[in-house]
Amino acid sequence: MAEEPDGGMLSWDETVFRNEHVFEIDHLPETFRHRETQLESLKYTLRPAVRGSRPLNSIVRGPPGTGKTTAVQKLFGELDSQSGVRTVHVNCQVDSTRYAVFSRLFEEMFDYEPPSSGISFKKLFGQVADRLVEEDEVLIVALDDANYLFYENEASDSLYSLLRAHEVHTGARIGVIIISSDLSLDVMDELDTRVQSVFRPEEIYFPVYDVNEVVDILRERARRGFHDGVLGTVELDRIAELTAESGDLRVGIDLMRRAGLQAEMRASRTIAIEDVENAYDKSKYVHLSRRLRGLSDSEEALLAVLAEHDGKLAGEVYDAFYEKTGLGYTRYSEIINKLDQLGIIAAEYAEVDGRGRSRALTLLYDPQAVLDRLK
Numbered sequence: 001m002a003e004e005p006d007g008g009m010l011s012w013d014e015t016v017f018r019n020e021h022v023f024e025i026d027h028l029p030e031t032f033r034h035r036e037t038q039l040e041s042l043k044y045t046l047r048p049a050v051r052g053s054r055p056l057n058s059i060v061r062g063p064p065g066t067g068k069t070t071a072v073q074k075l076f077g078e079l080d081s082q083s084g085v086r087t088v089h090v091n092c093q094v095d096s097t098r099y100a101v102f103s104r105l106f107e108e109m110f111d112y113e114p115p116s117s118g119i120s121f122k123k124l125f126g127q128v129a130d131r132l133v134e135e136d137e138v139l140i141v142a143l144d145d146a147n148y149l150f151y152e153n154e155a156s157d158s159l160y161s162l163l164r165a166h167e168v169h170t171g172a173r174i175g176v177i178i179i180s181s182d183l184s185l186d187v188m189d190e191l192d193t194r195v196q197s198v199f200r201p202e203e204i205y206f207p208v209y210d211v212n213e214v215v216d217i218l219r220e221r222a223r224r225g226f227h228d229g230v231l232g233t234v235e236l237d238r239i240a241e242l243t244a245e246s247g248d249l250r251v252g253i254d255l256m257r258r259a260g261l262q263a264e265m266r267a268s269r270t271i272a273i274e275d276v277e278n279a280y281d282k283s284k285y286v287h288l289s290r291r292l293r294g295l296s297d298s299e300e301a302l303l304a305v306l307a308e309h310d311g312k313l314a315g316e317v318y319d320a321f322y323e324k325t326g327l328g329y330t331r332y333s334e335i336i337n338k339l340d341q342l343g344i345i346a347a348e349y350a351e352v353d354g355r356g357r358s359r360a361l362t363l364l365y366d367p368q369a370v371l372d373r374l375k
């Protein structure tokens with residue numbers, strides 16, 4: 001970079017950011033490259049909807065931060081301009097029961113929430129289905145982070161209701177996209193046989209981006225988000241390298257924003273390697289923050305207890321958990337299983353002297369990092 005009269009220092013009213021919003025976690029990118037095959041496959045499944053028929057169902061699988069949600073949102077954006085098609089994106093981390101899923105559908109279709117006094121599921125379902133028939137619309141439902149429906153044992157019922165709607169309400173046409181980033185979850189295997197026989201999804205896989213693709217995507221984001229010359233090639237390459245460690249593009253996007261803020265803290269106009277390295281201490285936990293986001297109070301309470309008893313046996317941890325919450329062992333075991341499935345802890349059987357086998361509970365993240373991120 002050319003020598004600047006002020007030594008490259010930022011003045012008070014200057015910033016490295018051209019548009020900081022493009023680094024926000026929910027920003028829908030204008031350019032979406034390296035997912036052409038997946039977009040084509042998804043389009044193929046959804047095409048019948050445009051002709052007024054029921055679309056094919058699909059399962060969109062792949063590790064976190066590989067563009068699954070973005071791909072679906074891009075296509076939903078295009079479909080929303082088509083008459084006779086309605087798309088609804090449900091975040092199952094938030095809406096993790098069949099009732100909650102249908103409440104969300106209701107809200108999207110009627111533009112107001114279902115009565116909070118609570119109506120029966122049958123009634124809620126009936127109103128959603130009737131509305132579809134009345135409006136002559138095909139409904140496409142994306143169940144994002146659908147793994148949460150499985151953790152709560154609500155997946156089969158939810159899908160059953162969605163997929164058999166036309167049997168109860170003639171003319172209701174609904175297609176489902178299941179999005180899951182839990183690769184250990186075998187969706188079909190976990191569903192009841194009554195659902196398996198009607199679901200029959202197309203599988204669309206999103207692999208992690210390789211390091212060249214990460215560079216390409218992040219360069220484009222940097223071009224939109226930073227002023228010219230703020231992020232050099234060496235620094236961009238380092239960000240991409242750190243991103244490729246987990247393969248989650250969110251790490252890279254968060255890292256760029258934090259590195260930009262670090263540079264500003266030094267009143268510098270350019271991001272240095274040290275800014276990237278410092279920022280990574282926080283950005284590497286974006287997964288953790290996301291996983292912790294949807295947890296209930298008792299789930300969080302158990303994590304806080306675990307942070308103090310890392311590596312200890314389940315019985316000992318339970319004693320401390322009970323003291324804190326008064327909850328029973330069954331609920332405790334359910335929470336352990338969920339945290340294990342979420343990849344926040346590992347619960348592994350260990351031999352205990354003279355007492356047979358017991359589960360040892362280990363946090364998969366630094367205990368302090370977990371504590372820092374609890375509400």
Ligand SMILES: Nc1ncnc2c1ncn2[C@@H]1O[C@H](COP(=O)(O)OP(=O)(O)OP(=O)(O)O)[C@@H](O)[C@H]1O
Pocket residue numbers: 024025026027028029031032033034035062063064065066067068069070071145180181206217249250253
């Ligand atoms: N090809 C791409 N081009 C530009 N940005 C992308 C691309 N793929 C992903 N992103 C960005 O990366 C972030 C994560 O993407 P997205 O939420 O779509 O991933 P995901 O696979 O649904 O993740 P998860 O399974 O954790 O929900 C988003 O901010 C998105 O804008």
